[in-house]
Amino acid sequence: MQIIADILMGMATLGAAIYCFVLARRLKRFNQLESGMGxxxxxxxxxxxxxxxxxxxxxxxxxxxxxxxxxxxxxxxxxxxxxxxxxxxxxxxxxEETEARRHRTVRRRTRSTDLEAAE
The missing domain is CATH 1.20.5 (Single alpha-helices involved in coiled-coils or other helix-helix interfaces)
Incomplete structure (x- = not known):
């Protein structure tokens, strides 16, 4: 029984080592500044x-x-x-105030005598 436990423990250790190796490679590629995610x-x-x-x-x-x-x-x-x-x-x-304030224009007719005097 002790041998089986040691074999299982060794296999678990080997599996953990492989897992750590794979993670280390991924992390290295992730951090590369030129081509990776870095x-x-x-x-x-x-x-x-x-x-x-x-x-x-x-x-x-x-x-x-x-x-x-x-x-x-x-x-x-x-x-x-x-x-x-x-x-x-x-x-x-x-x-009423507005009517009183309106300016009224008065047109004067020109007389013909005024025109003759101006000439």
Missing amino acids: GAIAVLSAQVDDMTKALNRAQATAAGSAQQLGTVTERAEQAAQRLEIMLASLHDLSE
């Missing part, structure tokens, strides 16, 4: 850094644009309030 990971890492920098620039630009938009919106709201006040003051005027 190279892909290095390229992706560089791309992530570039995208992070681009994102930071885009956020800074967006913040500046938001500030400018806020300023322009505030100016537009102030102008709209002034226009509302002007329109309200126009509606307060009565029609």
Whole structure:
């Protein structure tokens, strides 16, 4: 019985050694920078850094644009309030006042004597 247990223990050890050897080869291929996953990971890492920098620039630009938009919106709201006040003051005027304020043009007929004097 002791011999069978030793044989099984040796086979288990041999199996573990083969398994470790296979994993070591896979890990070596995985970490190769030129052709393996290591190279892909290095390229992706560089791309992530570039995208992070681009994102930071885009956020800074967006913040500046938001500030400018806020300023322009505030100016537009102030102008709209002034226009509302002007329109309200126009509606307060009565029609008689508006009639009195209209400019009337009077056309004068030219006399033929005036034309002869001008020549």
